[in-house]
Amino acid sequence: MYLSRAPLTDSHLRQHSRHGVIRVATLEKLGVTQSTSYRRCQPGGRWTHLLPGIVLLSKEQPTARQRIEAALLLIDDLGVVTGFEAARRYGLRQAGPHGTVHVLIPEQRKVRSVKFAIIERTIVMPERRVIEGVPLAAPARAVLDGVRRIRDLDPVRSLLIETVEAGLCSVGELSAELESGSRRGTALPRAVLRELAAEVKSVPEAEALAIWKRAQLPPAEQNVTILDAFGNYVGKPDSWCDELALAWEIDSYAFHFGREAYRKTLHRNNRYAAAGIVVVQTLPSRIREEPEKVIAELRAAATAAASRPRPAVSVVRSDEAA
Incomplete structure (x- = not known):
């Protein structure tokens, strides 16, 4: 007596696919005709046509x-x-x-x-x-x-x-x-x-340099290393005004606010505080969206820094380190 072959289930076909993606030619070898494969990719069908000769064994949106x-x-x-x-x-x-x-x-x-x-x-x-x-x-x-x-x-x-x-x-x-x-x-x-x-380390830093100039503050340097009175490392601020011992950090969410980066940022700020350094932290979006407010904050910080004795911190520049 002739027994008809059981129809192939999608579950069985997925075993021959790559994350649910399979060639129509492979399906044909497994017993699914081309016409059946493409019919199942039509509106109302249960598969999705992805690329020429390639289908997804699902109607869900394909993943990356x-x-x-x-x-x-x-x-x-x-x-x-x-x-x-x-x-x-x-x-x-x-x-x-x-x-x-x-x-x-x-x-x-x-x-x-x-x-x-x-x-x-x-x-x-x-x-x-x-x-x-x-x-x-x-x-x-x-x-x-x-x-x-x-x-x-x-x-x-x-x-x-x-x-x-x-x-x-x-x-x-x-x-x-x-x-x-x-x-x-x-x-x-x-x-x-x-x-x-040229060691511009973050997206807004070039714009930050222009903001600093507009604030008409004493000159600032970029990415120098700051040591405390005992020669211990304090930080490497995005901008440093040595005359005022004022640090400006551009702390973006993208590069500073991951769990480990956030922990490091807190430790850095504690070192600044212990060394007597005035620090301004600015989100990069504010440099572009609120430049006048950022300028006002920098000027206020500069006034506060100028009103206290300059802490005994020193600067190591890259050329000096070499």
Whole structure:
């Protein structure tokens, strides 16, 4: 007697998928015809068409990982993820908008961008790193591939600064990577890397220098090291007015208010207080949105600092340290 084959369940099919993403050709080998696969992706069906020949075994919105798997299947796994999605995989929080997956493939491959998959052919494939099963371009290449595609200065600054502060790569490595590739879209990252090379450490610092000048306060230096009367380390403020022993810190949520960074900020402020240093803390958003109020606060702090004896603190500059 002939026994018909039991229909394949989605649960069984998922065992052959990658995070629920599968090729239509693979489904066909498992016994699901192409017409059935595409019918199930139509309105009212239970699957989702992601990319040509690739479906999601669900009607839910695809996750970032599912979009990545779809893009990798599209290029037959012969490439690496780069750009903002790769930056997020490296743990960077300042990466650009979600939604697209940018992948690099060898020059000889002939695959076009489609929907959310940005396919870029390159003569020299970057170093490949694998994090949680996802092949990624090395950090410098990944981050620069992301910022080359945006035209707003602050997001470029934010991501490049975070990349350096996270220790993923140095300013020199970013600059070398930038010089080795296409010049398309490199004007903004070049400008930011010049700032970083000059030790501008946070997005609003260049604007902060202009605010200090507008306040008409005594000269300030950037990123010098302060020692107390016993030669102990106190801090390295964003701006330091040695005449008044006044420190100005630009403390952004992005770079200072993580749990560990917040703890360090509290200890730093305690050291300032113990050394008798007057310190002003400013959120970066206020430099742009409330410049007059920030100027007033700096002037008030300068008046307070001038009214007390200058504490016995000293400055070590980078050229002196060398």
